[in-house]
Amino acid sequence: MHPLKKLFGYAGPYRRDIYLASLYSVLNKFFDVLPEVLIGVAVDIVVNGEKSFLAKQVLGGFGITDTWHQLLLLGLLNALIWGGESLFEYLYSLKWRNLAQNLQHDLRLDAYRHVQKLDMAYFENQRTGNLLSILNEDINQMERFLNGGANQIIQVVCSSIMVSAVFFALQPSIALVALLPVPLILIGAFWFQKRLAPRYLEVREAAGDVSARLNNNLLGLATIKAFATEQFEAEHIREASDTYRQANARAILVSSAITPVIRMAILAGFTTTLVYGGWLTLHGQLAVGAYSVLVFLTQRLLWPMTSLAEVADMYQRSMAAIDRAMGLLGTPIQISYEGRHFPADSVRGDIRFEQVNFAYGERPVLHGVDLTIPAGHTVAFVGATGSGKSTLIKLLLRFYQPQSGRVRLDGQPVDELNLQDLRRCIGYVAQDTFLTDGTVADNIAYGVSGASDAEIAAAARAAEATEFIEKLPLGFATRIGERGQKLSGGQRQRLALARAILKNPPVLILDEATSAVDNETEAAIQRSLDVVSRGRTTVVIAHRLSTIRHADRIYLMEDGRIAEAGTHEQLLALDGGYAALWRLQTGERIEPRQSIAEPS
Template identity: 35%
Template sequence: MTHIFKRLFNYIRPYWKRIALAMVASSTYGAMDGAFAYLVAPVLEKIFKSKDMVIFSVLPLGIIAIFAIRGLCRYTNDYFMRTAGQLAVQDVRNDIYKRNIFLGLGFFYRQQTGALMSRVLNDVAAMQEGVAVIITSTLRDFIGTIALFGVIFYRNWQLALISFLVIPVTVIPAQLLSKKLKAIARSSQEKLGGISGHLQETFTGIKVIKAFGVEHREIDRFNAANRLYYVWMRKWIKYSNLNSPIMEVITSVGIAAVVWFGGSKVMAGKMSAAEFFSFITAMALVYSPLKRLVQSYNDFQRCVGAAERVFEIIDEEPEIVDAPNAVTLGRVRGEVELKGVSFRFGEEDVLKNVSLSAQRGEVIALVGPSGSGKTTLVSLIMRFYDVNEGAVLVDGHDVRSVSLASLLSQIALVDQETVLFNETVANNIRYGKPDATDAEVEAAARAAFAYDFIMQMPDGFQTNIGDRGVRLSGGQRQRLCIARALIKDAPILILDEATSALDTESEQMVQNALNNLMQNRTVFVIAHRLSTILNADRILVLEKGRIVESGSHQELLEREGLYQKLYNMQFQDGPVELAVGAP
């Protein structure tokens, strides 16, 4: 727990000026409680014993002034402490996002998207609540407790010892509950992540849910996840609220002993009634901040549970990193070579001893059954993963020896998933080259055959296309992705099933745009339709992670191998486009 607190403190430290100001206000607030309890005795003696009417007349104004100062100090403390906490948690959220976005694809394939979102949002929110409690309430209540204990011991050390003896006893249940609360807090955050994951799946897959009419099934799944979260939160509520009644019972013993012992001293004339009342006032006031300190400890346990989950992600090491002496590539010719490349996911071999060479301007098509390793092969060129054996070379440079940023600047990708952002048309095209001029954006749109439909939109290039380009057709989204790749002007191009989800009319328009994009570039095409690969310089046929055939379209048909089987499967009912499976 100590190391978690230290890490939290490192995030808080940059905002020490706000915290210092809040501490001054907090100290004043806490000291006011002690001053109030201390002044009870002399004021009562002046009024009731000395009959001092001046003090009596000023007393109401004094009470108002004291509470006004306390209120101002509390506001100052809360404002600056909470804003410091908010800024610290903002830094945590920025760090977890930055760390996430630089992690490899393997990490994201192992994690549920909704669960990751929950860590960034829900876990950090739990941290924020805990930090706010810790740095807002703890200091104020601690100073107030110390000031009141000072008054208690000053008034009568014997009574103070009696009242003080019960306080260590109250710590025992807090310690016993703290470990349980921490475990419960962590588990409840995990269950909340499950709810977030289910929501993410539901909203992204709503079309499938409705098409199969399984809304009630999804409702039952969500209700079950929500119920599980409630079970863990019920445990949290159960144990976190045990402290207060236990502490009240224990402290009542101390209060009873003080009342009996102190009352006896007053009746024996060994202590004035005013001093005893001052003592009782201080003792009554001290138990409130003590209870809040115990509650803060419970909140801190929840904060620690959430912080552990957050720091797990922040501490996750990227699988793909630059070598210590990584070379920065200038613009390459576009020569790509794989030498004896093998790659596996866990224990599963995906590619086995694959070798190929692509010259500048050559178009290489990759075909094969589903799961044959096509997408993995091009992913290794982009260094989304590192090979287990062999090497991937670009212009003779091992991709592991060059900086990742300079490598990816040489490659443009048009994927079967048309990923667009909730931004304007222009900014989506400019995504591959943020400093592109309006003229370059327009030229890329024209080359991608997207200019005409863009100009028909309400605000042209400044039209917002909605989440994932929901306001566009499939063909329009794909042409924007092609324009995005065009404006990047990279020497190596990867087309991963770029026309697989389009109708015939849209495919023809997209294919024309692709032809513009492919000029003077080294191109790797993962083929789904025959129109994409007919004119490829070479077609590589993959099966079970190996290249089993290589040649032109006509050469492969004449060999009567796997390629011909795939071809015949598509043409058995007439001359239709070749579908060779998804990667």
């Protein structure tokens, strides 16, 4: 489907505004053409006086034949015409520009909301910078087209129709010759557009690549500085920018040729009217006033067509941008948000994985995982990187769907529950903590509307974050910068934990929450966990075994399967993979015992 059709379909609520804006553009062009007609009438009055066309055909019935009175009436008509032109220019400008702003606003919000609903698998093949380019620059390009380009296209079409009507009414023989370039100009413009379309799509893709590289480098600026690779990364940006420049150059090569071609066609039409019309006037076959009208109208019709080059350029840029934006909006949502609603306080927290298999693309990660986490228990998953620990959590949160098997919460398949309700009953603390560019209080209360200052402070105390918060310049009102960059890693983790505590969820998940913190912070987080895990199901993924030794049950994962399961003491007695990890981290010798815990 053509991008313009997609946009028109999307703009359903604004159809009335589109029609009104188009009507105002047409009426403005109608009044814009009339002054040229008045010039011809004025010339005819001055030359023929009381025998003018106006006196004989229009005003004679009213008894107005005096030359001066005709000119006065003409002056009044001129004022009314210019007033009408100015009025409708104001109205079409108001309508088109407001329409552009409203559509830009709605499309950006709808596209962003849609992106938030896409499953995590979609983002594995996307670059953040490219998505930013679509949500920002591409949608802005659409706004620029609606601001001016749509009106220009409508007015070129209208002026062609209106001027053609006047030409055929005054002198059909001139009309046929003078207007001959118009279809050639339009056909030429469309010919160029067809060749511009793929080039501008290439330009938009290259712009997305530049944005992606810039975004990636700005996020990793500390690493770039630490490794002294500023010149290396600058070269990467230069390559991306050069690709964008070359893509633009290929488009410019075609778009720049439009204006000269159109000018040659215009020259032919204007010269024909000037010479042939003059010859007819000299031989008495065309009135002087009519000749003046035709000359002025030819210029009014043909010379604005030179702007077709600019319009065609803007149009193709916009169509490529709209196609990308509408394509993003049309990306299918693989994981439905619909399902049975339920209140968070009704959740007990019983979790079951039933013969779950999962793969990232062609790479299998989980193989027939079958386990039960009783409500109110604290369980931990340990194992090497890539063993499938975090994937289990992502399936519970429905970031992904298993290829086979089911995940249940309180006996209900999670894929049958309302997705928002499911995630509201789970507190999630990730290894890579997301913090907003707000205050400390804003970040603790994130996702919990209406939280009081007392509740925020209590959550901070439970996460043992109060001590460092009170040392900040404005305490809880201190802004922490983008992604919390003004805080240390441990401080960010404590805020993330406080946020989960304030949410007070029936299920609490910590995914490598202590992997990048110092021993003191780890101990503080552990003390907090001992308190907040009481009475709720707590799932901990950890590399540091010291943080999960008191869990009710520990699962060792290897190659997507549960290799061992039991308490800390049982797994040490088993003297298997878990015991080997414990020795590696602590240096302790473990005496093997006879009691063995069976994997569940």
